[in-house]
Amino acid sequence: MRKRRMAAMTFDPSLSLEFNKEQNQQHGVHEEIEGLIKVYKDGHVERPQIVPSVTCAVAPDQALTSTDIVIDKCTNVWARFYVPKCHAKLPLLVYFHGGGFCVGSASWSCYHEFLAKLASKANCVIMSVNYRLAPENPLPAAYDDGIKALFWVKQQAFSAANDWFTSKCNLSSIFLAGDSAGANIAYNIAIRLGSPGGKLEALSPLGFKGAILIQPFFGGESRTYSEKYMVQPPRSALTLAASDTYWRLSLPVGANRDHPWCNPLAKGAPKLEDIRLVPMVVCISEMDILKDRNLEVCNALVSAGKKVEHGVSKGVGHAFQILNKSQIAITRTDELIFQIKNFISR
Template sequence: MAAMTLDTSLSLQINTQHRVLVEEIDGLIRVYKDGHVERPQIVPCVTSSLAPELGVTCRDMIIDKYSNVWARIYVPNAAADKEKLKILVYFHGGGFCVGSAFWSCYHEFLAKLASKINCAIVSVNYRLAPENPLPAAYDDGVKAVVWLRQQEFAGNNEWWANKCNFSCIFLAGDSAGANIAYNVALRIKPLDIKGLILLQPFFGGETRTDSEKHMAQPPRSALTLAAADTYWRLALPAGANRDHPWCNPVVNVVDLRRLAVMVCMSEMDILKDRNLGFCDRLGSGGVKVEKVVCKGVGHAFQILNKSPLAQTRVHELICHIKNFVSR
């Protein structure tokens, strides 16, 4: 069984200038009482350049200069003018508090995904909590989708816009990014979205599930229960608990029967049972949900685990996504 781990060897030293530490996830984020936030560069940040053999063109574009929301856009070079590319709007994970479209792990995964499924991918770099608590990330996601639809008529992004089918947009993301994709879908009616692709969606609740209580996690796991609780404290509005609908969507599921939905979960993830419960709740509301369980791997395996088993599961995951968007 392959264990998915996150290297936290770049843990921050105690910052004596700000003194009172109120929240911490080791190696990822420190929040001080005076509002100061520190995030070590635990994952390398990279430019938009890609190896030519991938056959994908990638560039960064500003969505909103005032809030500094931007996107990294991946377009397969083999796209034919007569058959426009479907578009996948992707939101990265990181508990709403860390992560970036600059991160090398997302850059590599999304470039590969764009090439394999032959879709344009718009990777949104949204604002992070706690400086910008929810619903800031949801607002940024909506803004990205609206911006995207406007590009069809803008006439100034010919390098990619002319290749895209703006009437065929999917929302996707992993972990907190999947949560964002789901909540953006709830907010953008009547804009037409074809489907949702949710990879290990980051949801929670006050009542613990069996996998949250009993799923053994390796040291330096990408998501422990303690880390999940901290992320929610930092991201949710002041005074909210984990039964807030943004955290626990089963308390107030909205009609999504207009959308195709695929939920991919990991067998060794503490979120597995919560993801299954989410699927069941959608299904009881008449939503047709495609469930995919990735065997023997943990949270965020597709971006952080390079083991042979994980790479096999990544290949399988990409095949599932390709089949889903091709229907």
């Protein structure tokens, strides 16, 4: 698809995410989430540059080194690194941002601030992958980019080119991580790696210790209770209408929300009992429309004998840790970081 004035952007939570079908038809628009993405019937895509992206610079008091590196010149996929200044080797979090697979960037100011804080407080190295977006690159492009990012890390284990990064990483202690769509990416990469005939052995000597799923973006044709009845304010980071639009734009042509990439419990999804899954922690928000879906997936994983723990952040909604600056959100974000720190330091 050709792009019309494409740009990375920082999400402004004051914008509505409601999908207005009647207005879209009048202007030749195929799909729209107001203020975030507009896909025209002729294939053009617009993503408004609401707030400029930020550079990799971090505050001096955070004691971090941050750098952007292109990890795949063919697809122009790059990553932003957050490396604490310390002498010990630290766990590596390979992180994927949210945005319904259709919007978002590792350079969004909200992600830059959150991940710099997470690296500093949880004492870990973070590689934030700027994967390709739908609808120009529908799934599984984001999953493929995630796998390529892991092979890039493997290459660094045998090279001195990025010693500033590898010298600080314990490459036998790697965690897949992400929020919303990024958590979906982390989950589906874990499924790929752990499936029979997966690429886990090919990534040796990397050692995968777990996955951190923050408000994972899953769906299904049958609605859960929270999807149907969880009232969302106009400034909500994820409404049901927006969720449906993201899935229409990101899934393969002809697929519905019971595709295994969207609904890991649907008929035709990989049997969880047959997959070697790393331990997982699932971070759920009480006021999120995805709450019940997240709990269903957790219960299914436990029933399949997998090591899964979850926590529910009270009184906050989807993406609170990056978009909400209220006192309760700040408190819950600190709790979330503490939960992640405990998980990766075991």
